[in-house]
Amino acid sequence: MKYISTRGNAPELTFEDVLLTGLATDGGLYVPKDVPQFSLEEIESWRDLPYTELAHKVIYPFVEGCVDSAALQKMLNEVYSGFGHKAVAPLQQIDHNEYVLELFHGPTLAFKDFALQLLGRLLDYVLERRHEKVVIMGATSGDTGSAAIEGTKACRNVDIFILHPHGKVSEVQRRQMTTVKGDNIFNIAIEGNFDQAQDMVKASFGNQQFLRGERKLVAVNSINWARIMAQIVYYFYSALNLGGPLRPMAYSVPTGNFGDIFAGYMAKKMGLPIEQLIIATNSNDVLHRLMSKNQYEVHPLQHTITPSMDIAVSSNFERLLFDLYDRDGAKLADLMARMNAKKDVVSLDEDKLAKARALFDSYAVNEDSTVTTMQEVFGETGYLLDPHTAIGVKAARECRRNPRIPMITLGTAHPVKFEDAVLRAGFDMPKLPHHLTDLMAREERMNVLPADLATVQSFIAEHTFKD
Numbered sequence: 001m002k003y004i005s006t007r008g009n010a011p012e013l014t015f016e017d018v019l020l021t022g023l024a025t026d027g028g029l030y031v032p033k034d035v036p037q038f039s040l041e042e043i044e045s046w047r048d049l050p051y052t053e054l055a056h057k058v059i060y061p062f063v064e065g066c067v068d069s070a071a072l073q074k075m076l077n078e079v080y081s082g083f084g085h086k087a088v089a090p091l092q093q094i095d096h097n098e099y100v101l102e103l104f105h106g107p108t109l110a111f112k113d114f115a116l117q118l119l120g121r122l123l124d125y126v127l128e129r130r131h132e133k134v135v136i137m138g139a140t141s142g143d144t145g146s147a148a149i150e151g152t153k154a155c156r157n158v159d160i161f162i163l164h165p166h167g168k169v170s171e172v173q174r175r176q177m178t179t180v181k182g183d184n185i186f187n188i189a190i191e192g193n194f195d196q197a198q199d200m201v202k203a204s205f206g207n208q209q210f211l212r213g214e215r216k217l218v219a220v221n222s223i224n225w226a227r228i229m230a231q232i233v234y235y236f237y238s239a240l241n242l243g244g245p246l247r248p249m250a251y252s253v254p255t256g257n258f259g260d261i262f263a264g265y266m267a268k269k270m271g272l273p274i275e276q277l278i279i280a281t282n283s284n285d286v287l288h289r290l291m292s293k294n295q296y297e298v299h300p301l302q303h304t305i306t307p308s309m310d311i312a313v314s315s316n317f318e319r320l321l322f323d324l325y326d327r328d329g330a331k332l333a334d335l336m337a338r339m340n341a342k343k344d345v346v347s348l349d350e351d352k353l354a355k356a357r358a359l360f361d362s363y364a365v366n367e368d369s370t371v372t373t374m375q376e377v378f379g380e381t382g383y384l385l386d387p388h389t390a391i392g393v394k395a396a397r398e399c400r401r402n403p404r405i406p407m408i409t410l411g412t413a414h415p416v417k418f419e420d421a422v423l424r425a426g427f428d429m430p431k432l433p434h435h436l437t438d439l440m441a442r443e444e445r446m447n448v449l450p451a452d453l454a455t456v457q458s459f460i461a462e463h464t465f466k467d
């Protein structure tokens with residue numbers, strides 16, 4: 001499998017090189033050159049497979065030639081046997097034909113574990129073979145950070161630097177990052193917001209001179225294709241559990257960086273019948289405004305009770321635009337330059353917008369409505385949603401096109417991570433799971449830095465290369 005850049009002006013790479021890259025050299029994101037295709041018969045034949053074997057079917061075509069088939073299966077077995085539910089991604093029914101896909105049974109209680117636990121093992125596999133060491137640099141609005149640290153802390157050949165917006169992630173999210181011990185783990189609390197952190201990460205990938213050529217950066221955010229790849233699996237898994245592929249499914253996806261919903265779009269491209277994909281956002285709703293009014297305009301970031309989705313610019317939307325613009329890298333480079341300038345309101349060509357609207361619905365949910373949805377669903381079923389998942393459920397209920405088609409909302413995180421929202425909705429806090437019971441008493445380690453690229457880069461340069 002070869003990978004190409006969305007901006008059409010970077011070398012084609014193998015999976016191994018894509019794994020060890022962040023952005024393409026032209027500033028674009030890597031996508032598979034050809035998308036693996038599965039027939040309905042083939043998907044149907046996977047119906048009774050356990051999660052780990054299904055994951056192998058879906059993932060192997062993306063890594064073939066770089067990762068040995070048996071080695072991949074071993075990694076998948078290790079990763080998902082560590083999850084706290086035997087089904088790995090169980091479905092919880094909340095109404096007639098309406099489900100939550102619980103993606104929070106991994107070690108850090110969020111969907112990010114699905115990919116980042118695997119990414120850590122893939123990195124080890126590849127780096128050992130190449131005798132290389134790398135520097136991981138990532139930005140988090142709350143969940144990616146701890147999942148990245150958990151997923152890669154045991155890797156022998158990495159130093160890990162995670163930037164989070166100071167004071168703008170929940171206490172559980174922060175502690176899940178800052179209490180992990182390890183000489184190669186660095187938490188940087190940026191005096192700014194997630195977008196500033198993400199911009200610093202992207203700028204650093206664009207010019208790695210600050211590392212003085214001794215190491216290279218690897219991404220743990222969903223700009224890394226390996227993240228998307230692993231997240232495609234649970235769309236197949238949930239559909240097969242509810243009678244797919246012989247009947248179509250609908251999905252509502254709480255969306256920040258557009259990675260998780262892009263994985264659903266990929267599943268559809270690979271042959272899984274998906275009737276509807278709903279982009280569910282909080283009040284950081286740049287994508288909903290684009291979809292509904294054809295106006296792309298980045299507004300100042302709002303700090304909400306759904307911090308993981310407090311993102312003004314959704315990185316992975318570029319991957320979708322690449323397809324909408326018929327994979328024309330030059331056109332996309334021009335469009336991205338206008339979008340990233342954040343000066344004027346940018347509109348898509350009408351035919352491209354029509355394509356986007358045929359593929360996706362969108363809905364934005366404010367804080368009051370998030371809390372009301374948590375209360376409603378609890379009142380109806382006794383099931384406590386995390387606030388991000390509540391945004392997905394609300395959007396599903398508002399945008400559903402066909403009630404005969406099962407509607408699956410991605411349950412992105414466990415409510416125990418979001419005290420503000422849970423208390424505001426009037427509930428008692430659930431208990432932390434066994435492996436985190438002493439989280440609030442553990443010693444924290446982090447460095448608070450200004451949102452200044454040079455300062456962050458010198459910190460990284462100073463604290464890495466300690467062999």
Ligand SMILES: N[C@@H](CCOP(=O)(O)O)C(=O)O
Pocket residue numbers: 139140141142143144145220221222223256257259307308309311315
């Ligand atoms: N929602 C994320 C923000 C980063 O997104 P990613 O999917 O690109 O890693 C978070 O919780 O950190």
